[in-house]
Amino acid sequence: MRRIALSIYWGFLTVVRSFTLVRQKDAAAYYTTLGDDVIDFLDEGFVDDDKPLWLNLGYWKEARTYPDACVAMVELLGTRAGLQPGDEVLDVGVGFAEQDFVLLDRFKLSRVTGIDITPVHIEKGRERVAKRGLQDRIDLRLGSATAMEFPDATFDTVLALECAFHFDTREQFLREAFRVLKPGGSIAIADMLPVPGKKTSRATAFARKYGHVPEANLYDREEYPRRLSAAGFGDVRVESIRQDVFPGMAKYSRQRVEGKKMDEVVVEVSEDDRAQCRGVEIWERGVGLTDYVIASARKPSDA
Known part of the structure; x- marks a missing residue:
């Protein structure tokens, strides 16, 4: 009975919260409303300075807690990008800069510049950077991924x-990324897409509109390499990791909604969970983005 009651309560809150989110005029307003937690309606208003402010779904191949899964995702992304000590990195859609702390520590980067269109992300991110004394190595700015201010x-x-x-559109971002990269530089993207060969419903089109996901971005992992190549990139690689993302995040979300705090949740993902990609139906019913890929490529040295 308690589980049924919680499910009803979760459903009610989801409807109320979703109505509030879909009324937002753009992605910046959407993420401002979302607040300090990746799960809808669990925003705590930044009352806890020690709370990790991650906003991604995490990589649950080995991780069992949400912060560990988020760190694993950043490490996977940095590894696919081929990050080297001393690199100068642009982090687009930086959020609250949690990933930048990991990048500096794990890959010994020289400097990270982060851009985001959401003012509260930059404001809170700068506070967190200053608290760690990293202002000389992490530079956070308001800025658009599709119209970058950098030379x-x-x-x-x-x-x-x-x-x-x-991004409106992802292809414009790819062109801008190619432009600001040094010859021989790399790009790596953790991205959500439709699954190849599966059409999205009319209902999810409505959700995408108000979740600020342009229809122009609605292509799959088979088309993605062609878009990267068209932007000028070589050494293109696009790999789905959906089975190590959606099942773990679905289990984490349910425990959080049932009342557990972030640091109390431990997730166990079975091989059958992975094989069936259990939990992906949450995203299938929502925005219809049920594939999760790591895309990487390189700007030619002679470009």
Whole structure:
């Protein structure tokens, strides 16, 4: 009975919260409303300075807690990008900069510049950077992924962690990323897409509109390499990791909604969960983006 009651309560809150989210005029307003927690209606208003402010679904191949899954996703993305000590990195859609702390520590980068269109992300991110004394190594700015203020050939690497599906359009972002990369520089993107061969419903089109996911971005992992190549990139690789993302995040979300705090949730994902990609129906019923890929490529050295 308690589980049924919680499910009803979760459903009610989801409807109320979703109505509030879909009324937002753009992605910046959407994420401002979402607040300090990746799960809808669990925003705590930044009352806890020690709370990790992750906004991605996490990589649950080995991780069992949400912060560990988010760190694993960042490490996977950085590895696919081929990050090297001393690199100058542009982090697009930086959020609250949680990933930048991991990037600096794990890959010994020289400097990370982060851009985001959401003012509260930059404001809170700067506070967190200053608290760690990292202002000389992490520079956070308001800015658009599709109209960057940086000169040509500025960065060694461009990263985009779970945000490119919002960009209007993703292809314009790819062109801008190519422009600001140094010759030989790399790009790596953690992105959400439709599954190949599966059409999305009319209901999910409505959700995408108000979740600020342009229809122009609605292509699959078979088309993605062609878009990267068309932007000028070579050494293109696009791999689905959906089985190590959606089941873990679905189990984490349910425990949080049932009342557990972030640091109390431990997730166990079975091989059958992975094989069936259990939990993906949450995203299938929502925006219809049921594939999760890591895309990487390189700007030719002679470009």
